[in-house]
Amino acid sequence: HxxxxxxxxxxxxxxxxxxxxxxxxxxxxxxxxxxxxxPLGAGAMAGTSFPIDREATARWLGFDTVGLHAQDCIAAxxxxxxxxxxxxxxxxxxxxxxxxxxxxxxxxxxxxxxxxxxxxxxxxxxxxxxxxxxxxxxxxxxxxxxxxxxxxxxxxxxxxxxxxxxxxxxxxxxxxxxxxxxxxxxxxxxxxxxxxxRVDRMADLARVNYSIATDLADLLVRDGGYSFRDAHHLVGAVVRAAMKRGTTADRITSSFIAEIADTAFGWQVDLDADAVTRAVDPAQAVQARRDTGGPSTHDLDRLFESLDGALAQDREMLRAWTAAGEAAADGLEMAFEALASVTRPGA
The missing domain is CATH 1.20.200.10 (Fumarase/aspartase (Central domain))
Incomplete structure (x- = not known):
């Protein structure tokens, strides 16, 4: 959005x-x-009555196989x-x-x-x-x-x-x-x-734009025992209050959360101050997302390893295709030279 x-x-x-x-x-x-x-040998749509070798021309031109239905070769x-x-x-x-x-x-x-x-x-x-x-x-x-x-x-x-x-x-x-x-x-x-x-600009935005709100909600679920539904409501109220007061995301504290929980919902919330500090730190929020395909170094290292492996396989496949094409071209030249050297009767 x-x-x-x-x-x-x-x-x-x-x-x-x-x-x-x-x-x-x-x-x-x-x-x-x-x-x-x-498709060679398919003729106009129904093949040919001449005894041609379709597999040979396919092989010489680097095709993997021949089309099995002549009309399909023409129409497809x-x-x-x-x-x-x-x-x-x-x-x-x-x-x-x-x-x-x-x-x-x-x-x-x-x-x-x-x-x-x-x-x-x-x-x-x-x-x-x-x-x-x-x-x-x-x-x-x-x-x-x-x-x-x-x-x-x-x-x-x-x-x-x-x-x-x-x-x-x-x-x-x-x-x-x-x-x-x-x-x-x-x-x-x-x-x-x-x-x-622009790393500094990115970091500045992440510190003040309340993108750590989900991490606060997760903290309330893990440490406070709240359902995510209730945690979602409370953090929404915390963010709204912070915006009205001009309090940036990185300045949200456990006491601030307790105040909003009491005044808005009548709840007594007592979160560890250090845990809240970690939750509103974007860098720590990034590293907290492990084993779920998230942005942590742990997950990205695994992803990059997978991508490197896929890239190596892709390159090897392309090399094999190139080699097959070159081999087919060599085979075509040899077949042509052999055909050209045949002496026709009466020549």
Missing amino acids: LQPAQPVTYGYFLAGFAQALERDFARLTECRARINMS RDFLAELLGAAAMTATTWSRLAQDMFVMTTFEFGTLNLPDSVAQTSSMMPQKKNMSALEVLRAGSAQIMGAHTTAMAGLKSAHYSFGFDSCCDAFRWAWDALDGAVRGAAVAAVVVGKARP
Whole structure:
């Protein structure tokens, strides 16, 4: 809701997008099995009566297998629509990243700095720094989604055979969109690499914006024996009173909580002063969230280890695919040379 919620870290923020992009990458790579099927030999729609070797051409051209139904080989475009959909989902992820960063770079938030190399100045207002790279990421995702929508709309009423609507017009924007996805990934990598969090500003906001309220409620449940429902009501009253008095979150004390509990609800609350001090400290609130996928160092270390492992597997898979393509190209050249060396009868 774009309101102060709970204290986290910039690394935690980025790690969430890393998780999303890992899923995006999985969706993209899963398309390969349905793309890398050879249609050669399918003819116009019913195969051919010539004794050709479809498996040989598939092998020489680096395909994993052949399509088993000739008409499906001619009619199918789902593999390309699926790839566009996966690309659109990926672009949506980095578009959401761009939007979050856009807000963080505003004067009002001021929690993130992007250098001039990924920004532009206003043509009229000399003080104005426009986050052009972020705008490119947001706009580019719309173009990719548009290409996917065009593909699906073009396919939905096409006969299951060859036709210009399903073969050409439905995918009029596909190649530009896929090229745009590659460019968008490169731009997103540059932006993330150059972005720098304004740590002091982040810490100042976390200390005063009452984002530790949930930790106070948790303390009332753990140490005070209250239900979370009652703790929620009491902490809400504490925050309201603190805002009226101009008391920032980091200055809420056990005596202040006891006062509000008594006057607002008639409850006698006696929390340990040191426990309250720890609860209103954003840094300690962050570290308290362990084993639940939270922002603590403990949890992030485990997450980064998992992400590093997934990244290593992804890179190895891409290396294997590249090697397979190179081997197929070598095989094709050898087969061509062998064929070219055959002497025809009467030659």
